[in-house]
Amino acid sequence: MTGRTDILFTPIDIGALRLRNRFVMAPMTRNFSPGGIPAEGVAGYYRRRAEADVGLIVTEGIGVDHPAALGRESVGGGASPVLHGEAALAQWRDVVAGVHAAGGLIVPQLWHQGVIRAPGTGYHPDAPSSRPSGTWGPTDRAMVPPDYLELVRENTAPLSDSEIGDIIAAFARSAANAMAVGFDGVALHGAHGYLIDSFFWQQTNIREDRWGGDIAARARFAAAVVREIRAATAPDFPIIFRFSQWKLQDYDARNAETPAELEAMLAPIVDAGVDVFDASTRIFTAPAFEGSDLSLAGWAKKLTGKPTIAVGGVGLSKDLQSSFVQPTVMMDNLSLVAERMAQGEFDLIGVGRALLMDAQWVQRMRAGAQVNPFRLEAYASLD
Numbered sequence: 001m002t003g004r005t006d007i008l009f010t011p012i013d014i015g016a017l018r019l020r021n022r023f024v025m026a027p028m029t030r031n032f033s034p035g036g037i038p039a040e041g042v043a044g045y046y047r048r049r050a051e052a053d054v055g056l057i058v059t060e061g062i063g064v065d066h067p068a069a070l071g072r073e074s075v076g077g078g079a080s081p082v083l084h085g086e087a088a089l090a091q092w093r094d095v096v097a098g099v100h101a102a103g104g105l106i107v108p109q110l111w112h113q114g115v116i117r118a119p120g121t122g123y124h125p126d127a128p129s130s131r132p133s134g135t136w137g138p139t140d141r142a143m144v145p146p147d148y149l150e151l152v153r154e155n156t157a158p159l160s161d162s163e164i165g166d167i168i169a170a171f172a173r174s175a176a177n178a179m180a181v182g183f184d185g186v187a188l189h190g191a192h193g194y195l196i197d198s199f200f201w202q203q204t205n206i207r208e209d210r211w212g213g214d215i216a217a218r219a220r221f222a223a224a225v226v227r228e229i230r231a232a233t234a235p236d237f238p239i240i241f242r243f244s245q246w247k248l249q250d251y252d253a254r255n256a257e258t259p260a261e262l263e264a265m266l267a268p269i270v271d272a273g274v275d276v277f278d279a280s281t282r283i284f285t286a287p288a289f290e291g292s293d294l295s296l297a298g299w300a301k302k303l304t305g306k307p308t309i310a311v312g313g314v315g316l317s318k319d320l321q322s323s324f325v326q327p328t329v330m331m332d333n334l335s336l337v338a339e340r341m342a343q344g345e346f347d348l349i350g351v352g353r354a355l356l357m358d359a360q361w362v363q364r365m366r367a368g369a370q371v372n373p374f375r376l377e378a379y380a381s382l383d
């Protein structure tokens with residue numbers, strides 16, 4: 001490891017939190033929580049990453065306290081955790097305690113699958129799925145298997161205003177539970193076509209009430225969630241917001257066609273009290289808009305002044321989607337990460353698959369040691 005990557009190993013303060021370095025474990029669904037309750041191995045899985053110097057862990061997506069939050073996953077099983085009920089909360093207390101004992105920090109990713117949830121599936125199969133305008137969106141570019149598409153393609157009833165209020169309250173309850181069990185903040189899943197993102201996207205939100213309209217109006221739902229979480233937690237309780245352009249419905253989808261639209265989308269969320277933006281991209285160097293090399297995380301920082309997390313392809317030769325179908329190997333691209341960070345493009349770097357392959361990835365990269373190879377089989381284990 002050369003001196004040029006030193007910035008990655010320097011601490012940073014995010015509000016009241018001091019991160020020991022710039023590495024953030026990206027949220028990764030693991031399906032090891034039957035009935036919504038994290039299995040025994042989950043605490044060790046997170047603790048090992050904290051012991052090996054990950055700066056901040058974002059958990060797998062966790063269903064908020066609403067019956068339609070989780071369904072059968074769009075990829076894989078259907079054993080995602082929840083963050084309510086004594087049994088689940090007791091397990092999360094153990095997870096948090098293990099991470100803290102190792103000197104780490106951990107936040108839960110609060111998730112509502114919304115539009116993506118297949119009706120009739122999940123822990124509450126009778127609950128209708130939550131869709132802003134009843135539609136799943138266009139079906140000709142979907143990145144889910146054909147049998148899954150069959151389950152979701154029919155239109156359902158749009159959410160009523162009071163149902164929207166119930167979901168916002170569910171996010172706030174789950175965030176309050178997160179604080180109660182000792183988590184260091186919360187991360188919101190506002191990306192990839194799930195509920196919050198489906199309010200942003202014109203294809204899934206054609207509402208004519210206050211929750212629909214131009215991009216600023218379509219950001220009102222996200223802002224309301226952030227505002228209620230702030231009110232239900234504490235003024236200095238960190239709130240991280242993940243957003244993306246791409247969606248499971250369409251890899252090439254865009255919520256914002258221009259930087260001005262991105263600014264209009266993020267400004268209400270800033271006003272509502274968010275602390276950090278996490279811009280989910282496939283490759284962290286990908287330019288977000290024509291005419292500039294700046295990534296989506298770079299634009300979010302430039303437009304809002306908030307600290308940002310970049311993500312996508314760190315430590316690996318291929319992006320997430322390609323790695324399922326093309327040979328993929330581990331590689332060291334940290335000097336490129338450090339270069340962009342030193343230029344002020346973003347503050348933190350998200351690492352997904354590399355940390356799933358190797359709990360000690362951060363330490364090993366720093367030491368210039370060999371890391372575990374990329375193996376798709378690793379997705380089936382909690383090592």
Ligand SMILES: Cc1cc2nc3c(=O)[nH]c(=O)nc-3n(C[C@H](O)[C@H](O)[C@H](O)COP(=O)(O)O)c2cc1C
Nearest residue numbers: 026027028029060061311312313314320351352353
């Ligand atoms: C197994 C797996 C599960 C994932 N689950 C989630 C999730 O629950 N929430 C989320 O926002 N992103 C999820 N992602 C996306 C990652 O957070 C990350 O953005 C993506 O893998 C790109 O980072 P990487 O190239 O470092 O892997 C998942 C990725 C993988 C590999």
